Amino acid sequence: MNKLNVIHAPLEIAGQVGLICEFLKKRGIRSVGYNYFPNYLAYNRVINTDSYELMKILDYAVREFDVFHFHNSYTFLEEFRDIPMIAGSGKKMIMHHRGNDVRSRTRASRHNGYHNPYVNAECSLPDEQIDRNLRFFAKTMSAAIVQDYELYHYVADYYAAEGKPVYVLPRLFDPGKVELPAPQAPSAVPLVVHAPTSRDFKGSEPIIRTMERLQKEVPLRFRLVEGLSHQEAMQLYREADIVIDQVLCGAYGNLSVEGMALGKTVVCYIRDDLKSKYPPDLPIVSCSPDTLYEGLKPLLLNRELREQKGRQGVAYVQNHHAADKVIDQLISIYDGVMKGGE
Secondary structure: OOOOEEEEEOOOOOOHHHHHHHHHHHOOOEEEEEEOOOOOOOOOOOEEOOHHHHHHOHHHHHHHOOEEEEEOOOOOOHHHOOHHHHHHOOOEEEEEOOOOOOOOHHHHHEEOOEEOOOOOOOOOOOHHHHHHHHHHHHHHOOEEEEOOHHHHHHHHHHHHHOOOOEEEOOOOEOHHHOOOOOOOOOOOOOEEEEOOOOHHHHOHHHHHHHHHHHHOOOOOEEEEOOOOOHHHHHHHHHHOOEEEOOOOOOOOOHHHHHHHHOOOEEEOOOOHHHHHHOOOOOOOEOOOOOOHHHHHHHHHHOHHHHHHHHHHHHHHHHHHOEHHHHHHHHHHHHHHHHHHOO
């Protein structure tokens, strides 16, 4: 596998693409990521470009790379006009679904025995477009990747109909880049942070209402983290005692991973039917909008409980999200994809 050449396009997703490229290179695999949608989060492990420049490198990419690893249901060109050219060259293609590109409103609310009364999927693509895209990708991609089993159920039947595999690859985190913060002073008032990239999707309004209610009853500080670079946001997470991720979707996101890695108590809604899909040592405190008050209050009042959850979170990330371990899983996926055409 050390001669494999992989290109990631066309955008960065929460720093994950850059981490993948960095750790593939450590394994001797040539890996380059392109991002045509730079934003305030300022991730810097990929090549920032624009759609015009990305289009111009397509011929070069087809000559130079063995695997095209696409992200979030995007490819080099609009309307996926590049896919026939790449397929005609015999190169392998993987679509890495990331969330709102496949989280249809219908299936997010109810599908195959589960019901989620909280989810807000209004920022997803229209259901008809998701269906059309997935039918196309299932026919043209060699495989699909999702980050957890919440997303798996949106795409699995499409790819199965074409005899294509869907792999679950956990989010990557590099524990080596994080120094655990010093313990808070015993007298410190707990700091709770919430960092919504999308308030509607994350459930920020019920979170804010709950924090306002709790502030009348127990000592606490509350901080919304918005509009900051990733580096600036991480500094605020270091100072926090409790990190609230999202309370509608039913699965945890990148913020949960970062919070656990920093030794923080993490609160996030985990759908009941998905709990058995996660490793049994998951320490996240699951709270929906209906249970957020009851879930948060004992955490705010019990420093030892917060510290216990924090220690469990560090271990969980090291066991299940450490980039050097997850990248081994990705290399196995590439290996299977490459052998699939032999």
